[in-house]
Amino acid sequence: MTEAKTLPSLVELPKPRFRHLLGIELLEAWEIWSFLLAAVHFKRHLQTSPQPPIPSPLTGKSLVTLFYEPSTRTRTSFEMAARKLGMGVTHIAVTAASVAKGESLKDTALTLHALGYDAFVIRHAHSGAPHFVARVLEERARQTNGKVPSVLNAGDGMHEHPTQALLDLLTMWEVFGRIEGLRVAFVGDILHSRVARSGMWALLKLGAEVRFLGPPTMVPEQFAAFGVRICRKLPEAVKDADVVYLLRLQLERQQAGLFPSVNEYHRLFGMDLRKLQELCPQALVMHPGPMNRGVEIASDLADSEKAKILDQVTNGIAVRMAVLWLLLSR
Template identity: 45%
Template sequence: MTTKAKQGQKMKLAETKDRFVWTRKHLLGLEDLSKQELVHILDTAEGFKDISERAIKKAPALRGKVVVNLFFEDSTRTRNSFRLAASRLSADVLEFTAKGSSVSKGETLRDTAKNLEAMGIDIIVIRHSAGGAPYLLSQCVDCCVVNAGDGFHEHPTQGLLDIFTMREARGDLTGMKVAIVGDIAHSRVARSNIWGLHTLGAEVFLVGPPTLMPSGADQLPVTVCHDFDEIIGEMDALNMLRVQFERIGSPTFPSVREYSRLFALNSERMKRAKPDVLVMHPGPINRGLELESEIADGPNSMILRQVTNGLTIRMAVLFLVNQAAAEKRKHEG
């Protein structure tokens, strides 16, 4: 082994010795997380990568635990990803959909959660149209709560998987320039990305029409820009948000043609970008609207990598919150 490699290994193990202690039994957002906490999640996720690649895609870390997918909004990707992440760690998964459930009979969120908890569950993964619902839930239950998207507030595991994907591709996020493009005002993905990236030392640019910028954007640690072409050449990563169809035709949204002309990522615009720019999208893609097909399927696209990494990140998050809960139980006797 070369001296340099030896030194590297020495450092790696030294870091292991100074153990970082994860103490949160809920993951509600990235805004409150410290740099150390974010790095710890990302590092832990590295350890879960191989589970998806080997003969038996399962580890017993959450054996005997029950994870509830409590979804009050439609979701395919996030829901399946959490479900598979929990299964890969040997937890049992209970699927709860608001439609056709006691919720449609008028049950409150708190009652729904308390009833689930009475069945002996360990982790609630919640998606809700109201920002703050996961926080509310975390205040009234004993089990762990993981936010899978709440209103326009946060979608922490999406933010983490985006950041994990960027770190995987670039090694270090410090000084990286990341543009988040589209309907920022109504995007919880954007918010989680902004907080996480900022804390980790990346520079965030918000790109989109003024009507789709969040109010108080000047309070956020970002640079707001309305001209995509002006900044695209400097960017290391482009996170293209999905155009939400229900907003098209509303006074805040320009016409589809105008939006595409100004903010879509197409081959013409791509020519101005760095050759190795990372193209990301939280999915599902509106092909040809915010993102041209050739680019979505092209060499710069990280989109499927994001999906794979989502599973890894969610395994790590479920594992960490459960460990913190176990520790808290120990202290309570």
């Protein structure tokens, strides 16, 4: 599927091959485009007043959010997206659930499966946790001859964050009218960033150029094998970029000694409006949030018209509606 001038109807969009959305790496380009095109439909729906009925709404289906790490944007937009599709929504506060008493991830998943949820949205500190839950639920469904719920990865360790990549692509597509040929520079803590990994896979599959820049201890050379251009200085990475994608320092995942100091990091890799205007005045700026103002991004840049950060947040609702609808309206 390519960037068609005429938008197919929602019901004409091909459904993804998988019941789950665990990452971008295994998706094909047409599947990414199905999610993006569906998101365009849902964004138009959200912007229309009064809102027209949704084809095949998910009324009667239920979703549970299970977040073992903090979240504002992802959890809230998943829950809002589900409610707008007519789903019932439950949030499990992990610190107040049986997890705090020592219950394993497997037993938590099986308990929620026994309650009949149709979709699990999971964020976890360990890479592969949503994949593990998906395998547990599939095995249980085989044992009981029951349904297999969909598992959606809302961020697993340093591995992937697929819906973030999709909303980022939608934001870029809205601005540039294309993805193919775009030059996107990710700047910051690449090593610990699931956002950078999912973004890399999505952009490369749709024909964009991806660049990584950060302290050498945070940009593994292995990424070059996937077709990423590894840069060592800010001007090299951003001089002709269409998008400068700033990443926060993930101090909660880091070991000591990866960079000299926060001040040194800001001097070499942080961006403010003046630096953007000098190095890449043509570029727009994106950030997955939460921002560390004064570290990777200055307030004058974050609050400027160059920043598309709040557009990313807005697009998260439409993208997550698209993902839920395509996975659950089978």
